[in-house]
Amino acid sequence: MSAAAIDSPGRAHGEWLYWALLIAPCIVLGLFYVVPVANVLVMSVTVPKTGLANYAELASNGAVQRVLITTLRIGAITTVVTLLLGYAVAYALVQCGPRERQILLAVVLASFWISALIRAFAWVAILQSSGLVNATLMGLGLIDAPLQLVRNETGVMIGMIHYMLPYAILPLYANMAGIDRSLMPAARALGATRFQAFRWVFLPMSLPGLIGAGVIVLIFSLGFYITPAILGGGKTIMVAEYVSVQISETLRWGLAAMLASTLLASVLLLVFWLSRFMDVEAALKK
CATH class of the missing domain: 1.20.5 (Single alpha-helices involved in coiled-coils or other helix-helix interfaces)
Structure with missing residues (x-):
């Protein structure tokens, strides 16, 4: 055989x-x-009938337009602030010693183990008129009356930024950890200042991680539900919460499906647009 x-x-x-x-x-x-x-x-x-009537709401329904604009505004601001804070923390992780790095990473990873619901209610307790922030500021004599930090966009963005920070820090740290540490001293030896070495050497090399983290944070931010629902107090409504209202209260399933489809299409277009300028898949892996 x-x-x-x-x-x-x-x-x-x-x-x-x-x-x-x-x-x-x-x-x-x-x-x-x-x-x-x-x-x-x-x-x-x-639903409720065949045609594009639901999508016509994007141009004619003022409430839908306000929700979409609010979602884009909060998502964009959250992404920018989260990236700035995340970049600073990731840079600190790269520059600090092994012991300090382990402690910081443990703090960052611990955030993943806390429920979004618990975080949102914790921020309500901290930011409310009689909460820790207002009590501290009034005790220091910096303000005379409590600041309105919840049931508005401010509270929503604070909660979202806190939730999204680990999703920005970890990709950025993974990217920065792969950058040759000898490049910065080499740039300074050639006459560059500390800031110039960072701007011309380190920042461009960390750009893939920055863009990858930005994609992740923005996609998550556009679909947030629990945090805006609790910290917004019904006054700051984003797309996910508006979709929930259409399904459970007004029973406008077609409108809810249209908004969900629009959100999905927006995310796909965003990823496609970014893929024209860089390898998004490679950036997300870093």
Whole structure:
């Protein structure tokens, strides 16, 4: 019997196993992701009647426009502030000693273990009129009356920034940790100041991590629900909360599906636009 004949059963079994491992995840992905998303897209153009009437609300419905503008504004501000703070923390992680790095990383990772609901209620207690922040400022004589830090955009952004910081810090730290530390001293040896060495050497090399973290933070920020619902107090409504209201209270399923589809399309367009200027997949891995 030839060696090829003996090897053929094993090869056939290996090919069968390969296709099984390939097809099974595709089926799961299709059932639990593609089908629900497709159903939402279909509902957006068929409920309550077939057509683009739901999408016409984007141009004619003032409430929908305000919600979208509020979502974009809060998402953009949250992303910028989160990246600034995250960059500073990540840079500190790279520059500090091993012991301090372990402590800081433990603090950052501990944030992942705290529920978003618990964080939101904790910020309500801290930021309310009789909370820690106002009590401290009034005790120091810096303000005469409590500041309105909750049930508005300020409270929502504070809560969102706190929640999103680990998602910015970790990609940035992973990127910065891979930068050759000898480059900054080399730039300074050539006559650059500390700031010039940072601006011309370190910052450009950390740009992929910065963009990757920005994509993650912005995508999460556009779809926030729990934090705006609690810290906004019904006065600052973002798309996710508005969709929930349309489904559970007004029963306008078509409008809710349209907003969900619009949000999904916006995220995909954002990623596609960024992919024209850089390798988004590589940036997200760093």
